[in-house]
Amino acid sequence: xxxxxxxxxxxxxxxxxxxxxxxxxxxxxxxxxxxxxxxxxxxxxxxxxxxxxxxxxxxxxxxxxxxxxxxxxxxxxxxxxxxxxxxxxxxxxxxxxxxxxxxxxxxxxxxxxxxxxxxxxxxxxxxxxxxxxxxxxxxxxxxxxxxxxxxxxxxxxxxxxxxxxxxxxxxxxxxxxxxxxxxxxxxxxxxxxxxxxxxxxxxxxxxxxxxxxxxxxxxxxxxxxxxxxxxxxxxxxxxxxxxxxxxxxxxxxxxxxxxxxxxxxxxxxxxxxxxxxxxxxxxxxxxxxxxxxxxxxxxxxxxxxxxxxxxxxxxxxxxxxxxxxxxxxxxxxxxxxxxxxxxxxxxxxxxxxxxx
Amino acid sequence: xxxxxxxxxxxxxxxxxxxxxxxxxxxxxxxxxxxxxxxxxxxxxxxxxxxxxxxxxxxxxxxxxxxxxxxxxxxxxxxxxxxxxxxxxxxxxxxxxxxxxxxxxxxxxxxxxxxxxxxxxxxxxxxxxxxxxxxxxxxxxxxxxxxxxxxxxxxxxxxxxxxxxxxxxxxxxxxxxxxxxxxxxxxxxxxxxxxxxxxxxxxxxxxxxxxxxxxxxxxxxxxxxxxxxxxxxxxxxxxxxxxxxxxxxxxxxxxxxxxxxxxxxxxxxxxxxxxxxxxxxxxxxxxxxxxxxxxxxxxxxxxxxxxxxxxxxxxxxxxxxxxxxxxxxxxxxxxxxxxxxxxxxxxxxxxxxxxxxxxxxxxxxxxxxxxxxxxxxxxxxxxxxxxxxxxxxxxxxxxxxxxxxxxxxxxxxxxxxxxxxxxxxxxxxxxxxxxxxxxxxxxxxxxxxxxxxxxxxxxxxxxxxxxxxxxxxxxxxxxxxxxxxxxxxxxxxxxxxxxxxxxxxxxxxxxxxxxxxxxxxxxxxxxxxxxxxxxxxxxxxxxxxxxxxxxxxxxxxxx
Numbered sequence: 001x002x003x004x005x006x007x008x009x010x011x012x013x014x015x016x017x018x019x020x021x022x023x024x025x026x027x028x029x030x031x032x033x034x035x036x037x038x039x040x041x042x043x044x045x046x047x048x049x050x051x052x053x054x055x056x057x058x059x060x061x062x063x064x065x066x067x068x069x070x071x072x073x074x075x076x077x078x079x080x081x082x083x084x085x086x087x088x089x090x091x092x093x094x095x096x097x098x099x100x101x102x103x104x105x106x107x108x109x110x111x112x113x114x115x116x117x118x119x120x121x122x123x124x125x126x127x128x129x130x131x132x133x134x135x136x137x138x139x140x141x142x143x144x145x146x147x148x149x150x151x152x153x154x155x156x157x158x159x160x161x162x163x164x165x166x167x168x169x170x171x172x173x174x175x176x177x178x179x180x181x182x183x184x185x186x187x188x189x190x191x192x193x194x195x196x197x198x199x200x201x202x203x204x205x206x207x208x209x210x211x212x213x214x215x216x217x218x219x220x221x222x223x224x225x226x227x228x229x230x231x232x233x234x235x236x237x238x239x240x241x242x243x244x245x246x247x248x249x250x251x252x253x254x255x256x257x258x259x260x261x262x263x264x265x266x267x268x269x270x271x272x273x274x275x276x277x278x279x280x281x282x283x284x285x286x287x288x289x290x291x292x293x294x295x296x297x298x299x300x301x302x303x304x305x306x307x308x309x310x311x312x313x314x315x316x317x318x319x320x321x322x323x324x325x326x327x328x329x330x331x332x333x334x335x336x337x338x339x340x341x342x343x344x345x346x347x348x349x350x351x352x353x354x355x356x
Numbered sequence: 357x358x359x360x361x362x363x364x365x366x367x368x369x370x371x372x373x374x375x376x377x378x379x380x381x382x383x384x385x386x387x388x389x390x391x392x393x394x395x396x397x398x399x400x401x402x403x404x405x406x407x408x409x410x411x412x413x414x415x416x417x418x419x420x421x422x423x424x425x426x427x428x429x430x431x432x433x434x435x436x437x438x439x440x441x442x443x444x445x446x447x448x449x450x451x452x453x454x455x456x457x458x459x460x461x462x463x464x465x466x467x468x469x470x471x472x473x474x475x476x477x478x479x480x481x482x483x484x485x486x487x488x489x490x491x492x493x494x495x496x497x498x499x500x501x502x503x504x505x506x507x508x509x510x511x512x513x514x515x516x517x518x519x520x521x522x523x524x525x526x527x528x529x530x531x532x533x534x535x536x537x538x539x540x541x542x543x544x545x546x547x548x549x550x551x552x553x554x555x556x557x558x559x560x561x562x563x564x565x566x567x568x569x570x571x572x573x574x575x576x577x578x579x580x581x582x583x584x585x586x587x588x589x590x591x592x593x594x595x596x597x598x599x600x601x602x603x604x605x606x607x608x609x610x611x612x613x614x615x616x617x618x619x620x621x622x623x624x625x626x627x628x629x630x631x632x633x634x635x636x637x638x639x640x641x642x643x644x645x646x647x648x649x650x651x652x653x654x655x656x657x658x659x660x661x662x663x664x665x666x667x668x669x670x671x672x673x674x675x676x677x678x679x680x681x682x683x684x685x686x687x688x689x690x691x692x693x694x695x696x697x698x699x700x701x702x703x704x705x706x707x708x709x710x711x712x713x714x715x716x717x718x719x720x721x722x723x724x725x726x727x728x729x730x731x732x733x734x735x736x737x738x739x740x741x742x743x744x745x746x747x748x749x750x751x752x753x754x755x756x757x758x759x760x761x762x763x764x765x766x767x768x769x770x771x772x773x774x775x776x777x778x779x780x781x782x783x784x785x786x787x788x789x790x791x792x793x794x795x796x797x798x799x800x801x802x803x804x805x806x807x808x809x810x811x812x813x814x815x816x817x818x819x820x821x822x823x824x825x826x827x828x829x830x831x832x833x834x835x836x837x838x839x840x841x842x843x844x845x846x847x848x849x850x851x852x853x854x855x856x857x858x859x860x861x862x863x864x865x866x867x868x869x870x871x872x873x874x875x876x877x878x879x880x881x882x883x884x885x886x887x888x889x890x891x892x893x894x895x896x897x898x899x900x901x902x903x904x905x906x907x908x909x910x911x912x913x914x915x
Contacts, residue, residue, distance in 0.1 A: 015793055018689050079697040096458045137879055147639060148882050150697050151839055154832065155878025162872035166382025169460035275828075279708070282701055322717045329712040332705035339702045340690045 059304020068251025369438025413494025436491015628806025637779030642707025650811025680808020842888025
């Protein structure tokens with residue numbers, strides 16, 4: 001017994017203790033805050049319902065972006081920092097298509113067709129950017145030390161951001177209003193904004209489609225093989241370069257679609273719009289355990305929910321003024337906490353240890 | 357075979373053409389055309405396009421498979437022609453369709469520039485001609501012997517440099533009586549004079565020629581000096597450098613001193629981050645947090661606006677640095693086990709958390725919220741006020757010397773070697789008995805302390821702190837300057853700060869494209885020269901060793 005205790009004491013380092021203390025304090029604050037809010041009863045049931053729906057819509061956007069991260073991390077073992085610009089380029093370019101349709105009145109007459117075309121343009125642009133990014137910036141660095149591709153990615157991210165700023169200008173552009181996406185569905189005391197419903201359903205369909213593409217098709221299998229073991233995949237006759245390109249293409253498509261959802265939901269696009277969703281999506285990917293596709297998607301939705309519910313649930317209860325200002329802080333705090341306590345992700349297998 | 361050779365020229369030309377059109381579309385050409393390099397002859401914008409065409413011609417010449425002069429010339433001609441052709445196509449497209457609706461910079465002024473104000477039809481042919489000409493010139497340049505190449509490229513760079521930096525050089529020259537004559541002769545109100553440019557060209561070319569003939573003899577002579585003489589030489593040059601640095605703000609005037617102070621602050625930040633990233637290999641993207649902590653500590657301790665304390669600058673400075681060190685340790689503990697990209701993102705998150713907290717209404721009574729904190733007093737020594745940029749420069753210079761000295765000493769210490777071991781391989785370092793926890797935490801703490809020092813001086817310089825001064829871009833700027841200068845290299849940090857912070861401050865046109873250029877610089881740097889502009893000696897040896905090993909692996913048959 002004494003021996004066991006001694007061994008235990010040797011295993012626990014002071015840093016572990018400090019980390020657990022930080023975690024415990026955070027957890028206590030969350031529980032205390034939630035209890036205070038719930039007992040005060042400031043929010044009615046339909047408030048919470050609103051938060052959940054908004055969280056789901058936001059979360060499915062994160063999930064789509066996070067998928068790109070996870071896929072790329074899987075095959076290249078690097079964080080594609082420039083993914084935020086892949087995300088931004090699509091909707092920003094598609095904005096001009098949307099604006100043209102709007103001013104010609106085509107958007108009024110054929111809203112569905114227009115939306116489909118906007119999506120196609122956005123996805124095509126994002127895909128192109130992602131493809132070129134891999135070709136020009138990452139491919140020559142395939143075997144470089146870890147820090148080098150990461151720095152390249154940061155550089156590419158700047159370059160793309162400011163290229164688009166130079167091309168399209170530095171201002172915010174407002175996405176045109178699509179009539180069929182306005183309004184809300186009402187069920188008794190609960191309401192759902194139509195746009196949120198559309199985003200949730202469309203994103204869910206897209207996620208399922210992409211997931212089954214990865215899981216079911218030959219190409220998907222090949223991508224998974226490359227992310228398991230490059231050399232073995234090569235020996236099985238898989239063209240690795242092609243599969244990595246395909247991965248970027250898939251990630252780009254998902255990001256482009258997510259970008260349009262974002263544009264339709266928040267009604268504006270901007271050259272810097274990718275930055276915050278990028279860190280959020282990365283958080284989502286880490287929450288799920290980076291490298292795992294399904295878990296990254298779930299992580300995105302989970303993060304969206306936490307971000308939407310969190311400020312009112314526990315920050316409000318702690319008596320913090322204007323808790324919504326700290327919304328982004330919640331995501332980052334979660335990121336740091338997950339990285340500290342479970343770098344393999346909440347849902348993840350112990351994959352990351354081997355890969356990291 | 358001949359087909360592939362044409363393909364090479366066309367491919368290179370296409371890349372160049374697309375970049376040239378992109379440069380035009382993002383507005384760089386137009387913005388740069390405000391300034392003439394040589395008055396009424398060539399503007400900066402045209403120089404930019406010319407550079408693209410010539411560079412691509414050179415690349416095409418270099419990449420040909422056959423070495424006959426005619427083939428080389430044909431290749432560079434084709435690539436130049438393609439660059440000009442793509443620009444011409446863009447002009448034609450622009451005259452047919454209104455691109456302005458989408459691309460904000462596709463203005464009539466841009467087309468005028470691209471067609472040399474000759475209208476679309478003539479302009480298109482002029483563009484093709486200019487492209488072809490620059491291609492041929494690049495080809496000829498490629499074929500000429502090395503000395504001539506150097507005698508061409510360095511003086512031309514000098515002319516471009518003199519033209520680009522005219523706003524800085526002109527007022528400096530005019531301050532000094534005898535030099536004002538040079539000023540008259542060299543510069544007009546916008547750009548160099550034609551005679552001035554030719555004179556400058558000849559002068560620099562002559563120096564190069566002389567150096568090429570006699571340079572090795574001089575260098576040999578210096579090396580043959582006895583040890584005492586060499587030491588005297590080193591001390592003299594160091595004293596000279598110190599003297600120049602000391603009188604610099606007096607020569608340069610107010611604006612340039614201000615630029616120098618900004619560069620100096622970045623040198624401080626860079627030296628700090630250099631310890632974390634360069635020495636210990638921990639990529640920290642939230643470095644701005646410590647800068648903010650230093651600045652806010654200074655603000656809280658000194659500002660009468662918040663009225664918690666009213667210390668003087670010097671009393672508050674140690675606390676600011678101490679706060680930086682403590683927060684470095686606190687933020688360091690959670691990320692100890694992370695590596696590489698995980699660490700980068702986690703620290704990025706930290707930086708943002710600090711900014712969000714500072715910005716929030718929740719902490720407003722203590723930190724001032726979005727309005728920030730004002731009325732931070734200046735530093736005093738006796739009755740000497742460090743208020744003007746010139747005086748603050750000395751404060752920062754002292755800080756830089758101190759920090760550079762500490763960095764140098766740390767680098768060669770046991771701790772410094774431990775950091776580098778951790779950078780190279782964490783697991784092996786641990787196996788060698790290095791205490792990872794202490795080593796990493798010390799790196800974070802030292803870096804954070806330097807950054808907080810920089811932040812404290814920054815707060816006193818500005819007299820106020822706002823959350824918006826501490827956005828994530830500062831972290832990225834510092835990362836960029838370290839990487840461009842050379843990771844782990846102390847002179848590299850200084851070179852990087854001057855190149856990436858100083859130059860953009862001097863070039864008004866550049867400001868808008870600063871981060872664009874940073875991005876390109878990072879990518880190109882990583883692809884072509886990962887060791888940086890001024891690499892650290894050890895690192896350079898290692899990299900060269902690596903490439904040698906790689907070569908050996910590629911050619912195993914070679915003995």
